[in-house]
Amino acid sequence: MTSYQSISPAQAAQLAPAHIIQSDAEALEIAHTLAEQFKHNAILRDAERILPFEEIEAYSQSGLWAITVPKQYGGADVSSYTVAQIIALMSGVDGSIGQIPQNHFYALEVLRNTGSEQQKQKLYREVLQGARFGNALAEFKTKNAAQKQTAISPTANGFIVNGEKFYCTGSLFAHRIPTLVKDAHDREFLAFIPRNSEGLELIDDWSGFGQRTTGSGTVKFHQVFVATEDVIPFDQAFQQPTLVGPFAQIMHAAIETGIARAAFEETLIRVRQARPWIDSGVDAATQDPLTLLELGRVVADVRASEVLLKQAARSIDAAKPQPTEDNITQASLDVAKVRAHSSEIALKASSKLIELAGSRGSQRVDGLDRFWRNARVHTLHDAARWKYYFIANFTLNGIRPPRRGTL
Structure with missing residues (x-):
């Protein structure tokens, strides 16, 4: 560490x-x-x-x-x-x-x-x-992800923050660390804390098998001072229709869509280098009918994620000038569609890359497994099954998805 x-x-x-x-x-x-x-x-x-x-x-x-x-x-x-x-x-x-x-x-x-x-x-x-913001939002030791124990307390000239955060992606590279805190009245705030603040400790202890260099380790706060001007309301962002939730989620969908596209493009290279299956009766893997079948499915799936990503972005931008319950709901549902689809396709495309590359695709020097490992770890951020649930619950029962979603 x-x-x-x-x-x-x-x-x-x-x-x-x-x-x-x-x-x-x-x-x-x-x-x-x-x-x-x-x-x-x-x-x-x-x-x-x-x-x-x-x-x-x-x-x-x-x-x-x-x-x-x-x-x-x-x-x-x-x-x-x-x-x-x-x-x-x-x-x-x-x-x-x-x-x-x-x-x-x-x-x-x-x-x-x-x-x-x-x-x-x-x-x-x-x-x-040129300043970079990291994050200290999630906590590892609470009973569920919704609970937060990191506390902010007023002082004569500002606030004091105490607590511990994990999954703090980007904080090792950051100049400020926006930190989700609660006060004594259970109100939530985002404190933009300078990373060199006394009592703030960054620990490089992220050990995930994918997304290995995101710097998603632990941040500890021991009597960390933060100026009043660096603390903004957080819960207010979800008490009215805003794009905070959909915008957060579309970026996650973009990560997975990008991994899927890159895995597919790498598959084209590897198939051209691969040998055909012995029973295929063809001279090149590029002519193998079952390889072409699998590759065609990946082509369609990756493109579908890209189209859904574009549609979701358009819904967000359409709602941006004047957010309402209806257009935020539409943006949230469109983002949920691409979020669910991209999660599945990033895993599928990265797995098919290794399968269609053949035994050569398992060589560590080529690092082809990084696409699947990155996709698998990132898709754990929040479950695609809940995205499908929100989509169906609105379609069938007219129940709007939660504004906050998963951060």
Whole structure:
């Protein structure tokens, strides 16, 4: 296990101001360039669990971590579909890198909905300068995932936070760690805590067999001070119709869709290199009728996830100007469809990759198993079966899905 300390967001901004992206087209162009760079050593990073500090620095300095900042605060405020495409692209190259900024964007969405004007100006400015937000949302030791024990208490000039969090994806790379806390009245807040705060400890103890370099370890808080201006309401984001839930979920769907697409593209390469089955009566695996059958199914399934992802993003963007019960419900259901489908297809496509590659596909040096391992671990985030339940419960009984969903 390793503990980390770091510089403050203000210090980071002074050292290296990030590029500021102006449009969706620029964001996508930069993302494609970076994705090609991140391909290098992706297998090695996974195999030896080398945390991608340099890659994440390049990622945020490119301006891509600020693309959801509203235009009135200097950001590009790109569409949800652009965000989803970029996350899918990065996830196909490296599942861990694809997931790391997810909670950063999530925190920015909470800020957009419940932060004060002063808080927005301050935190958006930091992000535009290159600051990265991690997360400390989930807890490992409570009876169920809904229970939270990390507490925030008022002091004369701010607040004190005490508690422990796990699955803190991206926090090892972050300048601030948005932390979900409860006060004495059970109200929930998101505290944007600088990672170099006294009493804050980051522990690199994530040991999952997939998504190995997301930095999803433990964060401990012992009498950690946080300024009043760095604490925003969290529960208010779900007391009225907002896009916080659907936006969080579409990013998860994008991760899985990206893994599925990359696994399929790798399958094409491997099938061209594979030998045909002995009973097929053909000279090349590319002519094997049963291989073509399986490959055709993967083609259709991956494309279906991509279409569902695009439709869900359009529903989110349609609801963004004026959220209502109806359009948030529609966005939530459309996101649930792609979330459920992408979970299944990421697992299927990554498994078929190894199957159709044949015995050669099991060689550790090629790292083909990383697609399945990353998909399997990420799909544990929340169960696809519950997405199908919410879809059916609304279709049959008219019961709206929960606003909050799973974070």
